[in-house]
Amino acid sequence: MGIVEIDNIAYEYIRRDEEGNVEGIVRAIDGISLDIKKGEFISILGGNGSGKSTLAKQINAILYPCEGTVYVDGKDTSDEENIWDIRQSAGMVFQNPDNQIIGSVVEEDVGFGPENMGIPTPEIIERVNEALKTLRMYEYRKHSPNRLSGGQKQRVAIAGVVAMHPKCIIMDESTAMLDPIGRKEVIRAARALNDVEKVTIILITHYMEETIYSDRIVVMDKGRVAMTGTPKEIFSRVDELKKLRLSVPQSTALAYELKKRGVRLGEGILSGKELVTALCRSYATM
Amino acid sequence: MIRDITIGQYYQTDSVLHRLDPRDKLAGTLIFIISLFVAKNVTSYAVATAFLIAVILLSKVPMSFILRGMKAVVIILLITVLFNLFLTPGITFVSFWKIRITYEGMKTAAYTAVRLTYLIIGSSLMTLTTTPNNLTDGLESLMKPLGVFRVPVHEIAMMMSIALRFIPILMEETDKIMKAQLSRGADFESGGLIKRSKALIPLLVPLFVSAFRRANDLAMAMEARCYHGGKGRTKMKPLVYRGSDYIAYAVIIMYFVLIVIAQRVGML
Ligand SMILES: Nc1ncnc2c1ncn2[C@@H]1O[C@H](COP(=O)(O)OP(=O)(O)O)[C@@H](O)[C@H]1O
Ligand SMILES: [Mg+2]
Numbered sequence: 280m281g282i283v284e285i286d287n288i289a290y291e292y293i294r295r296d297e298e299g300n301v302e303g304i305v306r307a308i309d310g311i312s313l314d315i316k317k318g319e320f321i322s323i324l325g326g327n328g329s330g331k332s333t334l335a336k337q338i339n340a341i342l343y344p345c346e347g348t349v350y351v352d353g354k355d356t357s358d359e360e361n362i363w364d365i366r367q368s369a370g371m372v373f374q375n376p377d378n379q380i381i382g383s384v385v386e387e388d389v390g391f392g393p394e395n396m397g398i399p400t401p402e403i404i405e406r407v408n409e410a411l412k413t414l415r416m417y418e419y420r421k422h423s424p425n426r427l428s429g430g431q432k433q434r435v436a437i438a439g440v441v442a443m444h445p446k447c448i449i450m451d452e453s454t455a456m457l458d459p460i461g462r463k464e465v466i467r468a469a470r471a472l473n474d475v476e477k478v479t480i481i482l483i484t485h486y487m488e489e490t491i492y493s494d495r496i497v498v499m500d501k502g503r504v505a506m507t508g509t510p511k512e513i514f515s516r517v518d519e520l521k522k523l524r525l526s527v528p529q530s531t532a533l534a535y536e537l538k539k540r541g542v543r544l545g546e547g548i549l550s551g552k553e554l555v556t557a558l559c560r561s562y563a564t565m
Numbered sequence: 566m567i568r569d570i571t572i573g574q575y576y577q578t579d580s581v582l583h584r585l586d587p588r589d590k591l592a593g594t595l596i597f598i599i600s601l602f603v604a605k606n607v608t609s610y611a612v613a614t615a616f617l618i619a620v621i622l623l624s625k626v627p628m629s630f631i632l633r634g635m636k637a638v639v640i641i642l643l644i645t646v647l648f649n650l651f652l653t654p655g656i657t658f659v660s661f662w663k664i665r666i667t668y669e670g671m672k673t674a675a676y677t678a679v680r681l682t683y684l685i686i687g688s689s690l691m692t693l694t695t696t697p698n699n700l701t702d703g704l705e706s707l708m709k710p711l712g713v714f715r716v717p718v719h720e721i722a723m724m725m726s727i728a729l730r731f732i733p734i735l736m737e738e739t740d741k742i743m744k745a746q747l748s749r750g751a752d753f754e755s756g757g758l759i760k761r762s763k764a765l766i767p768l769l770v771p772l773f774v775s776a777f778r779r780a781n782d783l784a785m786a787m788e789a790r791c792y793h794g795g796k797g798r799t800k801m802k803p804l805v806y807r808g809s810d811y812i813a814y815a816v817i818i819m820y821f822v823l824i825v826i827a828q829r830v831g832m833l
Contacts, residue, residue: 339789363791371789378782381790383698383730390801395791403801425733439790 282447282479283315283338288347290333307333309502320473322490323483325499326524331483335451340365352446370440374452376432385435386420392443410442414468430461434468447479488528491549515546530554576693580625583694586810587703593817594691600824601680608831609824616820617683626693634689642681649674697729706804719795742771
């Protein structure tokens with residue numbers, strides 16, 4: 280059984296006018312089924328408005344589906360009783376680092392989740408220190424979050440979730456507002472959590488480069504799953520990706536164009552390094 | 566101008582007063598303020614003065630820093646004093662033209678001036694020596710009994726601490742929007758009051774929009790981290806009284822008793 284099981288769900292945002300009459304309906308999710316295994320690193324790609332955030336909020340029980348069911352760790356998200364268990368086992372990191380840090384001191388913010396869960400004081404302190412060390416933010420524990428860089432703030436936010444000992448962490452475009460260095464920091468942290476702590480990671484992004492290490496990529500479009508597969512499989516379908524207005528990594532795009540013009544290269548080249556090796560090999564065999 | 570107000574500001578240093586439990590300082594400040602209204606003669610004011618000087622010395626906050634906070638309220642102080650001076654009825658001391666100053670007026674004016682000054686110094690000493698977080702924690706703990714009357718104590722404290730966290734962020738944002746509008750030719754400085762207030766609209770509207778968006782995001786982030794009010798919540802840093810805190814309570818009670826005695830047996 281997977282940690283997250285999404286069974287044919289749909290979700291509609293209903294806009295109402297002042298009198299409460301329905302003004303418009305946006306079907307943000309339109310029939311999605313997805314099984315996420317324990318310890319998996321899964322990336323969700325998709326353009327703006329494709330329904331990524333709406334899907335993420337289903338997993339964290341912030342929203343629950345209009346049709347179909349979502350199970351997190353075997354628990355139904357639409358059952359009120361499970362809500363706190365689900366939010367503890369599936370933590371969420373949001374996009375804007377400033378708007379998700381609650382405490383005025385780093386360590387107090389990380390302690391916020393465990394405090395809400397009613398963990399005894401000595402264990403909170405233990406969890407906070409451990410989480411800050413995992414995210415390599417321990418030396419900043421007494422600092423004010425206002426003085427940290429974007430990448431550091433996001434790591435504090437992740438530590439805040441880690442301190443709740445979740446089984447699964449959803450990152451909803453958590454790198455979107457960061458500079459390239461900050462983005463690298465956050466992605467490295469996510470990979471470390473997945474490798475070392477065996478936390479399931481659901482990484483939502485529209486930067487394709489960030490998804491190359493994932494076990495599986497799900498591409499979303501208009502509230503549906505447009506493609507799924509390993510990074511190599513997905514990245515070899517460049518034309519389809521472009522049609523969904525997703526920017527393909529430069530080296531992948533270059534390899535694709537070269538192949539179209541008859542250069543013999545392997546499938547799904549993801550990084551510059553891979554491209555260079557493949558090109559050398561192809562040149563040697565010519 | 567905002568920078569001049571020291572009330573509500575924290576002065577970072579290490580002193581006996583800084584290390585005291587915030588509940589001590591809150592209760593102490595309250596008792597001190599009450600004592601200022603009990604005291605009505607020279608002897609009792611002498612006791613209050615001695616106590617205040619002792620506390621200032623203990624706090625290690627430089628006098629210049631405390632007085633800087635007074636600057637912001639000096640006008641209010643002046644107005645109150647002048648009102649008392651000219652409008653108190655009694656035996657005439659001097660009179661010229663239509664103005665009359667009485668003995669009673671002089672006395673009340675002097676007492677009011679001292680009382681207000683002490684009140685402001687006393688309460689700013691509390692905020693100068695207590696971090697905002699500590700202060701909200703203290704308030705929450707002291708107000709807890711009010712929960713019986715359905716006062717949302719935890720929520721009030723949470724709101725205060727969130728406000729404290731977001732004040733610097735919103736200040737920075739105001740600055741950013743201001744610069745953006747200035748670069749588009751906005752003029753915040755010239756013209757009369759009405760023109761200047763109108764000029765604030767392009768500053769306030771984006772600021773409010775952004776503040777509401779932040780509030781929305783933050784509420785969701787809090788819920789995602791299992792926040793569901795104060796019920797069943799534990800504390801990472803609970804307030805615990807230590808020996809020195811009990812001593813401080815004893816001292817402040819002794820001070821109050823002294824004031825009451827001085828008021829009874831003192832002169833003037
Ligand atoms: N609170 C909301 N009310 C109404 N419509 C919404 C709301 N949030 C999102 N939508 C709509 O739902 C669709 C999916 O949005 P979202 O899940 O935020 O996409 P993504 O995160 O992939 O950019 C969009 O068409 C968007 O306009
Ligand atoms: Mg989104």
